[in-house]
Structures are given as structure tokens and as C-alpha cells.
Amino acid sequence: MALKTLHDKGSRTLAIHAGEDPDPTTGASSPSLVMSSTYVVDEEISFSANNLSAETPFVYTRWDNPTTRKLEQKLAVLERAEACAAFASGMAASTAVLLAHLRAGDHLVISNTNYPGTAEVARDTLPRFGIDVSPVDSSDLDCIRAAMRDSTRLVWVETPSNPLLRITDLRGAAEIAHAGGALLAVDSTFASPLATRPLELGADLVVHSLTKYIGGHGDAMGGAVCGSQALLGPLRGEGLVHFGGVISPFNAWLILRGMATLPLRMRCHEQNALALALFLENHAGVELVRYPGLESHPQHALARAQMDNFSGMICFRTPDPKAVAQRMMRELEIIHYAVSLGHHRSLVYLMQTDDLIGSSYRLDGAELDKYRSVAGDGVFRLSVGLEDSIDLIRDLERVLG
Numbered sequence: 001m002a003l004k005t006l007h008d009k010g011s012r013t014l015a016i017h018a019g020e021d022p023d024p025t026t027g028a029s030s031p032s033l034v035m036s037s038t039y040v041v042d043e044e045i046s047f048s049a050n051n052l053s054a055e056t057p058f059v060y061t062r063w064d065n066p067t068t069r070k071l072e073q074k075l076a077v078l079e080r081a082e083a084c085a086a087f088a089s090g091m092a093a094s095t096a097v098l099l100a101h102l103r104a105g106d107h108l109v110i111s112n113t114n115y116p117g118t119a120e121v122a123r124d125t126l127p128r129f130g131i132d133v134s135p136v137d138s139s140d141l142d143c144i145r146a147a148m149r150d151s152t153r154l155v156w157v158e159t160p161s162n163p164l165l166r167i168t169d170l171r172g173a174a175e176i177a178h179a180g181g182a183l184l185a186v187d188s189t190f191a192s193p194l195a196t197r198p199l200e201l202g203a204d205l206v207v208h209s210l211t212k213y214i215g216g217h218g219d220a221m222g223g224a225v226c227g228s229q230a231l232l233g234p235l236r237g238e239g240l241v242h243f244g245g246v247i248s249p250f251n252a253w254l255i256l257r258g259m260a261t262l263p264l265r266m267r268c269h270e271q272n273a274l275a276l277a278l279f280l281e282n283h284a285g286v287e288l289v290r291y292p293g294l295e296s297h298p299q300h301a302l303a304r305a306q307m308d309n310f311s312g313m314i315c316f317r318t319p320d321p322k323a324v325a326q327r328m329m330r331e332l333e334i335i336h337y338a339v340s341l342g343h344h345r346s347l348v349y350l351m352q353t354d355d356l357i358g359s360s361y362r363l364d365g366a367e368l369d370k371y372r373s374v375a376g377d378g379v380f381r382l383s384v385g386l387e388d389s390i391d392l393i394r395d396l397e398r399v400l401g
């Protein structure tokens with residue numbers, strides 16, 4: 001009863017059925033959770049990750065697991081990818097890409113504002129292994145072009161990017177990367193496969209934190225990389241088997257369950273976010289709002305062209321952000337003052353400029369001025385959840401005065 005063809009099915013059908021079949025021994029309609037760490041085999045199988053292939057049977061869960069494989073197959077279908085590898089977290093997925101595809105002497109070009117964990121690995125960890133790194137504003141293709149060197153092997157962009165929701169033109173970035181003999185990797189966590197499918201636009205690898213929209217319920221950490229079988233081979237051998245960044249099958253099962261409603265959730269995230277973005281834009285106590293779905297977003301046209309869904313992430317600025325943050329912590333009734341994003345529950349957090357610049361982005365000169373011209377002393381990152389938008393608006397209205 002497996003889906004016979006995929007190309008003629010809509011995303012809601014695929015999100016529910018792709019990668020899943022009724023259990024052949026029990027007939028169970030929903031996917032089973034297989035927690036076993038080892039498997040009884042009936043042939044000799046090599047112990048080395050170097051001999052791992054797509055045909056290798058289940059041997060040990062750090063290599064592959066039946067529940068995790070269902071999650072990988074479903075996500076591969078949604079991303080239009082040949083293959084997918086799941087990891088313990090978005091950071092495990094990101095470091096697997098960076099460490100498996102870069103070596104000493106190579107050069108990396110990376111968005112200069114992005115997820116702080118990735119920013120710090122790029123600035124602190126990779127140079128320790130002899131990898132040169134150029135952080136650039138990837139929302140300006142000229143900045144990517146100018147940073148390319150003969151030794152550039154990877155261009156890494158995040159779009160929309162944390163926290164200012166800058167958009168990178170993926171078709172343009174792919175052309176520049178490929179002309180220079182480099183791969184393009186895209187952290188598409190803020191977009192989800194419902195909004196953007198980077199592989200269709202020329203990217204080579206797509207990275208997700210499954211902890212966010214894809215799992216969607218704030219109760220399971222995971223990460224994933226999608227791309228060709230050839231590019232994922234080294235990620236599995238090193239990132240999973242050697243570095244050990246394997247996802248718990250229980251988390252894979254929870255995330256698999258969450259993915260079934262991803263298309264419905266993304267539609268509601270977008271609707272709610274647009275309502276809140278318009279409310280914030282018209283509020284006297286708000287100085288600036290960035291949401292890709294707003295016409296006032298400086299890259300709205302690109303967002304329209306590249307995103308089928310504007311997702312649920314908003315950033316906004318108020319005067320005296322620390323005082324507003326204090327009021328939020330004490331007075332919000334529905335929205336949680338907490339980090340993370342993409343959950344069914346709305347979350348808000350103040351991203352303080354000095355903290356982000358000092359610890360993660362380390363911008364200076366014109367790039368720092370550009371960042372501050374939008375962010376001021378800090379922006380509130382609002383992950384709009386699935387609650388009734390009127391309740392969210394009333395919650396914000398109370399703390400914004």
C-alpha cells in the first residue's frame with residue numbers, strides 16, 4: 001500500500017504518507033517505534049563506516065534505524081531530495097556538513113548573521129582545523145561573489161536568516177558557488193520545505209533543525225541534511241557513525257508524527273504571523289517590523305519569488321527593549337518568553353545586539369552599522385504559533401502599552 005507515485009501527489013498527502021507503510025507483520029497503520037540498538041543479521045557485515053552503503057542492512061542504530069529511516073524518507077520527499085540523513089540536533093547536522101565537506105586549506109563563505117551556534121563553529125572551531133572562513137552578508141550576492149577564492153569549497157547561507165530575516169537569493173548563490181567549484185549548503189530551518197525547496201533552486205545540501213517547524217511541538221530535538229546520495233555518504237560515515245550525532249529513535253518517531261501536519265501548521269503559522277506583523281507595524285510603540293510577507297520588507301519581492309509560504313518568524317524593535325523584555329517575562333499570558341522557534345506555542349525573545357555581535361557575529365565597520373541600522377540595541381524575535389491570532393494580539397498589546 002505504499003504510494004505508487006509521488007510527483008502527482010500534493011504536499012499534504014506526501015507529509016502524511018511518504019516514507020510510511022502499514023507494518024508488514026502486524027498491519028499497524030501508524031509507524032512503529034523501533035528502539036533496538038542492535039539487529040540480528042544473517043550475513044557478515046563490515047565494522048567500518050567506510051564500507052557503509054545504501055544497501056547495508058540494519059546493523060546498529062548509530063548507523064541506521066527503521067524509525068529514523070521513515071523520517072528521513074518523508075523529509076527527502078518533501079525537500080525533493082534523493083536522500084536525507086537525520087541527526088541528534090540541528091547543530092549535529094550542521095557540524096557534520098562542515099566537518100565532512102571541508103578540510104585544512106579549504107575556504108568557507110558563510111552568512112555573517114545566522115544561527116549563533118553555527119556562527120561560532122565557523123569563527124572559532126573551523127579555523128582551528130586550518131579552514132579559512134569569510135562571513136559575508138549573503139543577502140547581497142555581490143558580497144558572496146567578492147569573497148570567493150580558488151580554495152572556496154563551500155558556501156553556506158541561512159535564509160530567512162536569524163534574527164533579522166534577511167533573504168538570500170538561492171538561485172544566484174548557487175550560480176556563484178558552482179562557478180567557483182564550491183557546493184552551496186542552505187540552512188532552511190526558518191523556511192521549512194513548505195516554503196522553499198533549495199535543491200530545486202540549485203543548492204547541493206539543505207540543513208534543518210527538526211526541533212523547529214518540522215517537529216513542530218517543542219518536545220523533540222533533531223536535525224537533518226538533505227541532498228544527493230553521493231554528498232550524504234560522507235555525512236553518514238563521519239557525522240553519524242564516527243562523530244556519533246545520532247538521533248534517538250524516540251525523537252525520530254515524535255518528529256515523524258509532527259511532520260504529518262506540517263503543511264497545515266505552516267499555513268496557520270503564516271496566517272497568524274501576517275496578522276501579528278500588521279498589528280505590530282501599526283502600533284505606535286513599535287519602531288520597526290521585519291516579516292518577509294510584509295510589503296515593507298526590503299526583500300519582499302525576492303521572498304515572494306522564492307517562498308511559497310512566508311513562515312511564522314517576525315522580528316521587531318521597540319524603544320527601551322530591556323524594559324519591554326522585563327514586562328514580557330512578567331506579564332505575557334499566552335506567549336512564552338523563551339528561545340527556540342517553530343513550535344505550535346508562540347515564543348518571543350530579545351536578541352540583544354551587543355551580546356550577538358560580541359559572542360557570535362563579531363561584525364565591525366560598515367557591516368556592524370548595517371546590522372545596527374535595523375536592530376538598534378536589540379530586536380524581539382517572535383515565533384508566531386498556532387493559537388488564535390486575536391489572543392496573541394491582545395497578549396502583545398498589554399505588554400507594548
Ligand SMILES: *Cc1c(COP(=O)(O)O)cnc(C)c1O
Binds near residue numbers: 089210
Ligand atoms: C535552532 C537552529 C539551529 C540549531 O538546531 P538545534 O536543533 O537547536 O541544534 C540551526 N539553525 C537554525 C536556523 C536554527 O534555528
